[in-house]
Amino acid sequence: MSDASNHWEKTKGLLFKTLAVWAFFAFIIHWFGDALNSGSFPGGYFMAGMGSQIAFAILIFWFVMKQGQIDDEHGVSE
Amino acid sequence: MRLEGGFINNLSKVYGIYTLGFLGFVILMAILEQAGVSADAIGWMFVGFTIAIYALIGVLSRTMESGQYYVAGREVPAVFNGMATAADWMSGASFIAMAGGIYLKGYPYMAFLVGWTGGYVLVASLLAPYLRKLDAIQCQISSARVMAAIWRACAPLSFWLWHLSLM
Secondary structure, three states, X not given: OOHHHHHHHHHHHHHHHHHHHHHHHXXXXXXXXXXXHOOOOOHHHHHHHHHHHHHHHHHHHHHHHXXXXXXXXXXXXX | OOOOOOOHHHHHHHHHHHHHHHHHHHHHHHHHHHOOOOHHHHHHHHHHHHHHHHHHHHHHOOOOOHHHHHHHHHOOOHHHHHHHHHHHHOOHHHXXXXXXXXXXXXXXXXXXXXXXXXXXXXXXXXXXXHHHHHOOHHHHHHHXXXXXXXXXXXXXXXXXXHHHHHO
């Protein structure tokens, strides 16, 4: 496998991991919003108002760090 | 004021001065308000100051090169670019739309919060790699436009998907 396509494979793998985490915090956790709200702490409200946003911000930083590592490995970093 | 070593090397300093200036301006307005200046006058000062500072920034960083104009010569570090993008999160339109939406429909409109912020993840993971693959400085202008257009499309799209999933 050429170096370029290997780089692209890894980038694609990172994309699917990122999308999986994104889907969890964008959809899946909110499907259980009512259940999360039913306890003493309004977890569903918190996740929509703050929790998911924090998760997304961390996810973007993590994604950029990982992409940077992949680029460094293949000598194509900017 | 002279900065040693050019603009990019002093970004933190420039941003710090700008932020302190902004805070100072807000405090000055508060003092003027306490001193009895009318709300109209303070409103005009806010608008005037904003236009003046943007005009000043524009004059200070004027350029005839398209690369400088669209992407600041690709010199601005990613975190600073990210801060500018994050500030765009809460534009005037989104502020009004969100306040109005939540007022009108209540909690379901918190979908906006998740959709918008999640849209940034989609932009980073689904668009940026392809734009970088295309790269090519020749198409930086068109790709910047495509990026802006898709970026705008992404937020409502993810909101809409979110909404569908809850129905």
